[in-house]
Amino acid sequence: MKLKKTILTISLLGSLFFSATAFASENTDKLATVKTDVTQTEAKINDYKSQIQQLHAEIENNETTKATYSEELDEEIATLATIKAELTEKQAQQEEVEASFLGTSLDLFQGLQGKEQIKAQVTKLKEKQSNQRIEVATLQGKITQVEQMNQELTDKIAKLQQTQATAEKNVAEKKATIVTLTAKVKAEEEKAAKVAQTGFAAPLEGSLNISSPFGWRQMPLGGGIEHHDGIDLTGSTGQTVMAARDGVVVEAGFDASCGNHVIVKHDNGYYTYYFHLTTIEVSNGASVSVGQRIGGMGTTGNSTGVHLHFGVATGLWEGFVDPAPLIGA
Numbered sequence: 001m002k003l004k005k006t007i008l009t010i011s012l013l014g015s016l017f018f019s020a021t022a023f024a025s026e027n028t029d030k031l032a033t034v035k036t037d038v039t040q041t042e043a044k045i046n047d048y049k050s051q052i053q054q055l056h057a058e059i060e061n062n063e064t065t066k067a068t069y070s071e072e073l074d075e076e077i078a079t080l081a082t083i084k085a086e087l088t089e090k091q092a093q094q095e096e097v098e099a100s101f102l103g104t105s106l107d108l109f110q111g112l113q114g115k116e117q118i119k120a121q122v123t124k125l126k127e128k129q130s131n132q133r134i135e136v137a138t139l140q141g142k143i144t145q146v147e148q149m150n151q152e153l154t155d156k157i158a159k160l161q162q163t164q165a166t167a168e169k170n171v172a173e174k175k176a177t178i179v180t181l182t183a184k185v186k187a188e189e190e191k192a193a194k195v196a197q198t199g200f201a202a203p204l205e206g207s208l209n210i211s212s213p214f215g216w217r218q219m220p221l222g223g224g225i226e227h228h229d230g231i232d233l234t235g236s237t238g239q240t241v242m243a244a245r246d247g248v249v250v251e252a253g254f255d256a257s258c259g260n261h262v263i264v265k266h267d268n269g270y271y272t273y274y275f276h277l278t279t280i281e282v283s284n285g286a287s288v289s290v291g292q293r294i295g296g297m298g299t300t301g302n303s304t305g306v307h308l309h310f311g312v313a314t315g316l317w318e319g320f321v322d323p324a325p326l327i328g329a
Helices: 002-014 025-102 108-198
Strands: 210-212 215-218 225-228 231-234 240-242 247-255 259-266 271-277 293-296 307-315 318-321
Touching (some): 025 108, 259 293, 271 293
Antiparallel strands (some): 215 225, 231 307, 240 293, 247 259
């Protein structure tokens, strides 16, 4: 019997033409895409940071300009105040001269001369005051313009910071995706390596626990001894059951003993068996790929609890071999 099993295993290994590289290609491609996206987004974030830094520099420069304008404005306002004081003084002198002239305290010529001189001075001071007011208004306008520019720059910075925050959140999410995909790729590569070695991948994700091995055993529901033509793997209701190798579904349905079950024929001449499913998600004649979900784990048919009966055989309902070493269980 041991010799027969050894010959079957050697025959199985000799028939392998499975591409392990293709097994993890989908997630590998996804991983490469996400990594590229992260690199591009991080480049954008660095650009946002550079723009924000430049805008802060512009604001700082504008604040310096504003401070200069403010100093000039203070000086111009002080000058305007001086002009106003001089004008007030000259206007008082003008009123005094006119009063003196009317009171004949001065002779006619001196009075007219003094009056015209002071009038010219008043006119000149009024003109100077008008020009000074224009200077003050111009500086006030420049300061307002700088303040508006800084407000626009501040708003632009706020928008860039929001965009940067969104991009950073996106990068964080994608980095988490990278971790997940990396783990998946690693698991699939390990699975592919196992397939390359034995011809079959495990029908369940994660570690495998055998509750009942291949071979002779006491019947679970009583009635004596029976030969168990597969292995029982523990799990939970609805847990994904996957095709162990590319193949074609040759049987999918219900049997009183097997419950909901699927049988897949493979290119190497072997068949895999999946019993007691809660759901069947493939149909007769359908092509399946290794790792494809074909149903959910259950306890239908002749079963004492939720589990997957997994079998490997050289023929349809005949030539069963121990599947445990083939899937690393």
